[in-house]
Amino acid sequence: MTAAQLIARAKKRELPGAILLLGPEAYERRRIKEAMTAAFAEGAVTQFDLAEMPLAAIVDDARALSLFAADRLIWVVNAEAALPKTGKASEDDDSDAESGASGGDAAVLTAYLKDPTPGVVVVFEAIRFDFEGEDKRKQDRVRKFFSALRDVVELRCFAAHEARAEGESLARRAGLSIEPEALDVLVEALGADIARIAVEIEKLALYAGNRTISADDIAELVPDARATTIFALVNAVGRRDRTRALELLDTLTSEGIYLPLALTFLSTQFRMAMAAREAGLKSSQQVQAHFTRLGVPMWGSRADQVWQTVAKFGKPQLERAMKLISEADRGLRDARPDDRLVMEQFLLKLTA
Numbered sequence: 001m002t003a004a005q006l007i008a009r010a011k012k013r014e015l016p017g018a019i020l021l022l023g024p025e026a027y028e029r030r031r032i033k034e035a036m037t038a039a040f041a042e043g044a045v046t047q048f049d050l051a052e053m054p055l056a057a058i059v060d061d062a063r064a065l066s067l068f069a070a071d072r073l074i075w076v077v078n079a080e081a082a083l084p085k086t087g088k089a090s091e092d093d094d095s096d097a098e099s100g101a102s103g104g105d106a107a108v109l110t111a112y113l114k115d116p117t118p119g120v121v122v123v124f125e126a127i128r129f130d131f132e133g134e135d136k137r138k139q140d141r142v143r144k145f146f147s148a149l150r151d152v153v154e155l156r157c158f159a160a161h162e163a164r165a166e167g168e169s170l171a172r173r174a175g176l177s178i179e180p181e182a183l184d185v186l187v188e189a190l191g192a193d194i195a196r197i198a199v200e201i202e203k204l205a206l207y208a209g210n211r212t213i214s215a216d217d218i219a220e221l222v223p224d225a226r227a228t229t230i231f232a233l234v235n236a237v238g239r240r241d242r243t244r245a246l247e248l249l250d251t252l253t254s255e256g257i258y259l260p261l262a263l264t265f266l267s268t269q270f271r272m273a274m275a276a277r278e279a280g281l282k283s284s285q286q287v288q289a290h291f292t293r294l295g296v297p298m299w300g301s302r303a304d305q306v307w308q309t310v311a312k313f314g315k316p317q318l319e320r321a322m323k324l325i326s327e328a329d330r331g332l333r334d335a336r337p338d339d340r341l342v343m344e345q346f347l348l349k350l351t352a
Contacts (some may be wrong), residue, residue, distance in 0.1 A: 005072040013039050018149050019122070019152075020126060020153070021127070023130065023131060026127075027166075027195040058122070062112060062116070068185045071119040071120070073120075074122045076122065076123060079125055080125040080138075082146075083145050100131045109146070111222065129142065130157070162192075163194045164184070167194070170201045175205060178212065182218050184213045184299075185218045186218050199200070202241070204221065214335055236302070237351065245347045258264055259343050263329060263332065263343070270309065271300050272306045274322065276290065287307050288303035324349050324350055325346070
């Protein structure tokens with residue numbers, strides 16, 4: 001089941017008796033909780049923490065009939081704490097062994113689900129582990145423990161293009177006018193974390209009034225958005241705007257940004273432009289379609305930026321740009337280099 005399907009079922013009040021929310025994505029989890037809470041009467045929602053009480057006690061509460069509400073929602077956080085804490089599994093699970101949670105017997109939950117209490121919905125929230133890397137094995141243990149729950153909603157983090165599309169939708173709903181480049185900057189600066197993007201869009205909508213939000217507004221107003229200056233530098237170089245590029249380099253230096261990171265962003269931009277030119281692409285639409293087919297997320301305005309670089313730099317100039325990037329990279333790796341001077345010389349040559 002997807003998050004959207006669960007929200008739709010909540011609005012229709014057609015919810016299963018037990019649900020497992022699996023994964024770290026906070027934005028969809030918040031939307032699910034809001035939709036499900038709205039489906040129940042005031043006072044009919046209870047929250048428990050499996051790090052503080054055993055699973056058996058929560059199941060007992062679910063079995064109990066309430067005198068005040070025919071239908072109830074029981075929201076259970078830290079569902080991972082129900083897993084057995086023995087031997088190496090305990091260390092791998094990274095659970096709080098001193099929490100007092102003594103759960104660990106999946107049979108208790110399995111027995112309840114064979115005859116769940118009518119009108120009671122129990123939601124288990126397991127958000128600690130991700131779907132990839134070292135977390136995957138730990139998450140598989142969680143999934144196996146709660147295997148009796150048929151309804152599982154996987155809350156995977158948004159990819160960059162998904163976060164941007166959702167950001168556009170949030171901006172429309174908030175009545176916020178925001179430049180495409182500014183939205184790109186916002187998504188890039190916040191690491192495609194849609195929960196944080198949603199919060200910042202709400203704040204920007206209050207700030208903007210009737211005017212349009214620009215990339216400069218994002219850099220000034222969004223916390224932890226210093227990386228947006230790097231993104232703006234990439235765009236300035238793509239336009240061969242030497243004055244703006246040097247201004248942005250000055251900003252990066254004054255803010256203490258790690259300049260090799262800026263060079264990495266520039267390298268990516270030019271490599272994409274080189275690939276687009278070698279593929280014979282003739283428009284930003286073709287750029288977007290080409291990279292999407294290759295499995296590289298590419299939304300419209302990002303494709304415009306790559307195409308802008310292709311239009312400004314011919315093949316010999318792109319090859320020269322890659323050579324200059326390589327030289328700048330070696331310069332930044334020298335013993336005790338002046339990063340500002342290396343980058344300034346690089347930009348002067350690149351925008352000549």
